Amino acid sequence: MCQGEGDTARARCTFGPDGKLYVSAGSSCNICAEEDPRRAAILRFDPDGSIPSDNPFAADPDPRRRALWAWGLRNSVDFLFTRGGQLWADHNGSDGMGDDVPPEEIIIEVQKGRHHGWPYCYTPTLGANLPPNQAAEARDDRLPLPVGFDCTEAVPALFTDLAHSAPLGMALGRSSAFPAEYRDDFFVAFHGSWNTTTEGIRDCKVQRIVIENGRPVRSEDFANGWRAEGRPCGDAASFGRPASVIFGADGAMYVSDDAAGRVYRLVCVGR
Secondary structure, eight states, X not given: OOOOSSTTOOEEEEEOTTSXXXXXXXXXXXXXXXXXXXXXXXXXXXXXXXXXXXXXXXXXXXXXXXXXXXXXXXXXXXXXXXXXXXXXXXXXXXXXXXXXXXXXXXXXXXOTTOBOOTXXXXXXXXXXXXXXXXXXXXXXXXXXXXXXXOGGGBOOOSEEESTTOOEEEEEEGGGSSSOGGGTTOEXXXXXXXXXXXXXXXXXXXXXXXXXXXXXXXXXXXXXXXXXXXXXXXXXXXXXXXXXXXXXXXXXXXXXXXXXXXXXXXXXXXXX
């Protein structure tokens, strides 16, 4: 795990099926036009730290752009490669638009050399966002658009959930000892809300995203109970906040909790 500093500077790194090192770098702000193009982006390197020749901006005059693989991703705390080789990332959108906007982008199929919306656009629909009726990105009008750019050029999310859910760590169930119907699914640690009204409180939990034919179609609670009724995640009356989820060599799910300082082990019984 790559390490960053501060809530918006989180970073994650992993090697892709192409042998290249992919690194996510969070934004420096809630909503702004970043001065450094390496912020709010996923970067791609050779294992020795050099720039791959097939990066979209490998020969750019600005050396800061040469590592760019994809951008417009305010805070992709986690990402992974699917069995089919697609790069899927989550995304923590900006605050300040109310309890319900923008929806949290839980799964984004990251595209080489493409903008993924932030800080100018967001995916407006809730749940699965699939062809042939895939919704385009909506405009966040708090910042002026760059010259020559509009929201039709941004890559929309494949799956969204309630605003302020705060998706962090994610894992695919393929390596689990869970029943077969769970092994193609996607599990995400929802950190829960902190800056919503009482009506907008979001749960801290592990969410199951059901995958069919390689695409997310619906979601459901998989594990919860960290939050006291009517209280936000992380306050003194609550019990913890999931931050990451992985599957161990034993096939069990392990969930880290960055509020209570614990790791939980989840197994399937009675099947």
